[in-house]
Amino acid sequence: MMRVGVVRNPRSHANQGRVHAPTPEGVRVVEPATREALGQELARFAEEKIDLLVIDGGDGTVRDVLGLTPSTFGDDMPMLAILPSGKTNVLAIDLGAPRDWRLEEALAAAAGAEPRIKIRAPLEVRFADGRPPLRGFFFGLGALVRATALSKRVNRMGVFQSLSVAVTLAGATLGALFGGARDQWRQGVAVKVAMDGEAQPAGERFVLLATALKRLPFNLKPFGEPREGLKVLDVDAPPQRLLRMLPTVLSGKEKPILEARGYRRRDPAALYASGQFDFVLDGEVFEGGKLALALGAPLRFVVG
Numbered sequence: 066m067m068r069v070g071v072v073r074n075p076r077s078h079a080n081q082g083r084v085h086a087p088t089p090e091g092v093r094v095v096e097p098a099t100r101e102a103l104g105q106e107l108a109r110f111a112e113e114k115i116d117l118l119v120i121d122g123g124d125g126t127v128r129d130v131l132g133l134t135p136s137t138f139g140d141d142m143p144m145l146a147i148l149p150s151g152k153t154n155v156l157a158i159d160l161g162a163p164r165d166w167r168l169e170e171a172l173a174a175a176a177g178a179e180p181r182i183k184i185r186a187p188l189e190v191r192f193a194d195g196r197p198p199l200r201g202f203f204f205g206l207g208a209l210v211r212a213t214a215l216s217k218r219v220n221r222m223g224v225f226q227s228l229s230v231a232v233t234l235a236g237a238t239l240g241a242l243f244g245g246a247r248d249q250w251r252q253g254v255a256v257k258v259a260m261d262g263e264a265q266p267a268g269e270r271f272v273l274l275a276t277a278l279k280r281l282p283f284n285l286k287p288f289g290e291p292r293e294g295l296k297v298l299d300v301d302a303p304p305q306r307l308l309r310m311l312p313t314v315l316s317g318k319e320k321p322i323l324e325a326r327g328y329r330r331r332d333p334a335a336l337y338a339s340g341q342f343d344f345v346l347d348g349e350v351f352e353g354g355k356l357a358l359a360l361g362a363p364l365r366f367v368v369g
Contacts, residue, residue, distance in 0.1 A: 070110035074122035079150035107137040123151010128347040131200040146171040146367045159278040186360040193355035201347035207272040253302020256340035260333035271302035286317025301327030335359040
């Protein structure tokens with residue numbers, strides 16, 4: 066019998082007030098309230114040698130769980146399944162997981178003779194000051210930090226999922242388009258950036274994005290056409306001719322004028338950033354400093 070562990074976030078948007086079906090035999094569900102409790106539960110799952118780890122929550126829950134799996138599972142990482150019950154579920158969208166995917170459906174998919182598996186390597190953020198590393202799938206600084214604060218206000222209005230992403234992007238874009246050079250949406254962040262040991266152009270950043278995902282909501286392609294690996298978009302501040310450049314950037318088209326205007330796409334093995342800045346990882350804001358960003362070990366996700 067397949068051994069299954071489920072980490073459920075009861076505070077996730079879709080889980081609030083939901084009545085869950087009885088837990089099947091061989092499945093243990095935990096709802097840890099703290100990071101320490103989460104680590105303890107994951108360690109127990111590792112001792113039990115589970116075959117499948119189900120994460121029932123949004124992108125933040127996935128980030129918190131995956132941040133602890135290297136220290137708990139080591140090289141014996143089980144298969145993963147995502148039940149997208151959060152306010153945003155960008156990883157689930159990339160994997161193609163149904164929005165209403167339930168535990169029993171994920172179990173059936175994993176127990177099949179030839180389960181469908183997609184491989185994704187998470188981003189790993191490591192800090193020079195010794196803070197514990199973070200793992201996630203979408204990193205950003207500059208305008209994305211302000212857009213994240215806007216997204217939380219959008220969520221409080223009752224707008225979630227891909228619509229939340231669309232409303233947030235629209236609000237951030239309008240602010241950047243119609244604000245002056247010193248407007249909060251257009252002003253840059255002073256950060257030194259290097260990729261694969263090579264220093265990038267100096268100056269302030271309007272936005273610096275990185276991802277390990279292949280597909281984003283609404284088929285947006287700011288990093289170019291879908292492909293494997295670490296992908297980066299680096300934009301100078303203030304952004305030049307944003308209204309004209311934006312359609313080209315978001316459609317994934319490659320044009321020489323992008324580089325000339327300070328819109329750079331890169332596929333590095335590693336990115337290094339230093340300065341006094343905040344950054345976003347999968348919807349949560351963290352303090353920056355001096356950090357390195359690279360891909361972690363590939364993970365196996367069961368999909369429906």
